[in-house]
Amino acid sequence: MVSRVEHPAAGYKKIFETVEELSEPIPAKIIGVIPSWLSGSLLRVGPGLFEIGGQPLRHLFDGQALMHKFDLKRGQVTYYRRFIKSDAYVRAMTENRVVMTEFGTAAYPDPCKNIFSRFFTYFKSIEVTDNCLVNVYPVGEDFYAVTETNYITKVDPDSLETLKKVDLCKYVSVNGVTAHPHTDSDGAVYNIGNCFGKNLSLAYNIIKIPAAMKDKSDPIEKSEVIVQLPSSERLKPSYVHSFGMTDNYFVVVEQPVKINLLKFLSAWGVRGTTYMDCFESNERMGTWFHLAQRDPASYLSNYKFRSSAFNLFHHINAYEEDGFMVVDLCTWKGHDFVYNYLYMANVKEEWEEVKKAAMRAPQPEVRRYVLPLDLHKEEQGKNLVSLPYTTATAVLHSDGTVWLEPEVLFSGPRQAFEFPQINYSRCRGKKYTFAYGLGLNHFIPDRIVKLNVQTKETWVWQEEECYPSEPVFVPTPGAIQEDDGVLLSIVVKPGARKQSFLLVLDARRLRELARAEVDTIIPMTLHGVYKP
Numbered sequence: 001m002v003s004r005v006e007h008p009a010a011g012y013k014k015i016f017e018t019v020e021e022l023s024e025p026i027p028a029k030i031i032g033v034i035p036s037w038l039s040g041s042l043l044r045v046g047p048g049l050f051e052i053g054g055q056p057l058r059h060l061f062d063g064q065a066l067m068h069k070f071d072l073k074r075g076q077v078t079y080y081r082r083f084i085k086s087d088a089y090v091r092a093m094t095e096n097r098v099v100m101t102e103f104g105t106a107a108y109p110d111p112c113k114n115i116f117s118r119f120f121t122y123f124k125s126i127e128v129t130d131n132c133l134v135n136v137y138p139v140g141e142d143f144y145a146v147t148e149t150n151y152i153t154k155v156d157p158d159s160l161e162t163l164k165k166v167d168l169c170k171y172v173s174v175n176g177v178t179a180h181p182h183t184d185s186d187g188a189v190y191n192i193g194n195c196f197g198k199n200l201s202l203a204y205n206i207i208k209i210p211a212a213m214k215d216k217s218d219p220i221e222k223s224e225v226i227v228q229l230p231s232s233e234r235l236k237p238s239y240v241h242s243f244g245m246t247d248n249y250f251v252v253v254e255q256p257v258k259i260n261l262l263k264f265l266s267a268w269g270v271r272g273t274t275y276m277d278c279f280e281s282n283e284r285m286g287t288w289f290h291l292a293q294r295d296p297a298s299y300l301s302n303y304k305f306r307s308s309a310f311n312l313f314h315h316i317n318a319y320e321e322d323g324f325m326v327v328d329l330c331t332w333k334g335h336d337f338v339y340n341y342l343y344m345a346n347v348k349e350e351w352e353e354v355k356k357a358a359m360r361a362p363q364p365e366v367r368r369y370v371l372p373l374d375l376h377k378e379e380q381g382k383n384l385v386s387l388p389y390t391t392a393t394a395v396l397h398s399d400g401t402v403w404l405e406p407e408v409l410f411s412g413p414r415q416a417f418e419f420p421q422i423n424y425s426r427c428r429g430k431k432y433t434f435a436y437g438l439g440l441n442h443f444i445p446d447r448i449v450k451l452n453v454q455t456k457e458t459w460v461w462q463e464e465e466c467y468p469s470e471p472v473f474v475p476t477p478g479a480i481q482e483d484d485g486v487l488l489s490i491v492v493k494p495g496a497r498k499q500s501f502l503l504v505l506d507a508r509r510l511r512e513l514a515r516a517e518v519d520t521i522i523p524m525t526l527h528g529v530y531k532p
């Protein structure tokens with residue numbers, strides 16, 4: 001796993017460049033053999049347009065959302081992509097300028113407007129972006145492309161047409177939700193978002209969207225808040241990118257990266273302000289873990305789990321065993337916000353500069369935390385974790401807090417195991433063995449990794465001058481073993497005869513089964529889903 005590779009040719013710059021959408025799907029050239037049972041579509045999203053009207057978009061999460069699809073059928077593959085026709089995109093195209101402020105790029109007023117109407121444009125109410133570049137997932141029978149705001153976009157998974165913009169605020173009390181919902185075995189979707197209540201009181205609301213309705217009505221209209229968790233600071237909710245869910249609990253990690261609401265509400269109208277300007281680090285709080293029971297839904301306020309400071313974007317999995325909650329996370333050490341290192345100017349630097357910047361950034365580590373579910377006062381001062389297979393500890397202090405120390409599952413200097421995936425339909429919320437991830441080398445994605453979370457053994461797929469994306473696990477029909485299936489990843493190989501391919505790996509040994517090559521660069525994608 002820690003086979004460190006150098007990228008002096010800086011071919012990775014290609015995955016951060018603008019491309020055009022396609023007018024129709026293009027056939028791929030297959031090398032190897034695609035399993036005959038693999039029939040479906042890999043849908044993914046990411047940024048695809050990195051400048052508008054000559055203005056470069058500044059942050060990695062600002063590019064306009066491009067949706068990609070690899071269709072697999074009877075061993076044949078086609079590739080297709082379309083921009084999501086969000087308001088942010090359509091208005092930018094119409095006016096040839098950044099009209100909606102993106103994560104790290106501010107919109108500027110229309111230069112054609114006179115000074116008075118411009119003044120009112122600066123101070124008009126917050127116009128929140130609907131640039132859905134982070135993930136695409138099913139809700140009931142439909143598919144939605146999402147970012148982390150209140151706007152999600154219904155898309156047609158076959159034609160990639162944009163169907164409609166949905167404002168979640170119309171149905172539930174949230175200001176936005178994460179791009180990483182959980183789906184129950186019955187198809188219900190759970191998610192978490194900040195909610196700024198009356199008097200600026202703050203909470204995290206967990207919402208439930210029921211499974212597809214028998215009467216074919218839209219399940220989103222039946223969304224509800226099922227449990228509310230308080231924020232550690234009144235005006236500063238933590239940034240939440242994902243959460244954990246087991247059969248009986250929700251696990252929410254409150255990280256020291258905070259959204260300063262006063263900054264958000266006051267500075268927003270001021271020229272040049274972006275979402276990135278509203279984040280700050282709390283250097284004192286460390287990291288807080290919260291548990292909520294699912295049924296009956298209630299916040300477990302007596303449990304005060306604390307640990308040292310880390311950034312958290314992706315939960316890998318969580319499960320309950322013998323009175324403990326095991327929580328596996330992709331962490332970044334410290335309170336300094338990792339997104340501060342993800343400006344386009346950073347990731348498009350020459351290799352030596354990319355490495356220097358990553359040296360200064362928080363360092364990645366895959367960690368296991370174990371939370372006792374049944375606490376007794378008399379057990380103060382000693383390690384409460386009695387699961388035989390982990391070195392993670394939890395110590396109850398006299399003030400009622402439980403201090404958590406993790407077990408490290410994987411660590412390599414500036415080598416992250418990120419964008420984790422598991423055999424979700426089988427292992428979500430259950431004890432499991434395998435996680436799959438994208439290996440980031442100084443933030444540059446250059447390998448696919450399989451991690452045995454029980455033995456810490458790793459397997460790697462890596463090829464010279466290749467830049468893969470998050471590996472999506474697809475189980476073999478009727479599989480007995482947890483890792484019986486394939487991993488699908490979009491790989492970019494700049495300079496090759498065909499510059500991108502869909503990689504099909506045998507998930508057991510991480511060996512290549514096939515690749516479906518296309519003669520076009522595919523910009524980086526963040527997340528996606530396999531639709532059988």
Ligand SMILES: CCCCCCCCCCCCCCCC(=O)OC/C=C(C)/C=C/C=C(C)/C=C/C1=C(C)CCCC1(C)C
Nearest residue numbers: 061103128134148149175176259275313443445524525526
């Ligand atoms: C695959 C290539 C990888 C390239 C390098 C990546 C390195 C990454 C290392 C860290 C892990 C990365 C996690 C990825 C996270 C991600 O996908 O982030 C995208 C997130 C976005 C676009 C978030 C947008 C959030 C917005 C606009 C939030 C808005 C709000 C506030 C800030 C406060 C008020 C509420 C509101 C409006 C929701």
Ligand SMILES: [Fe+2]
Nearest residue numbers: 241313314527
């Ligand atoms: Fe994510």
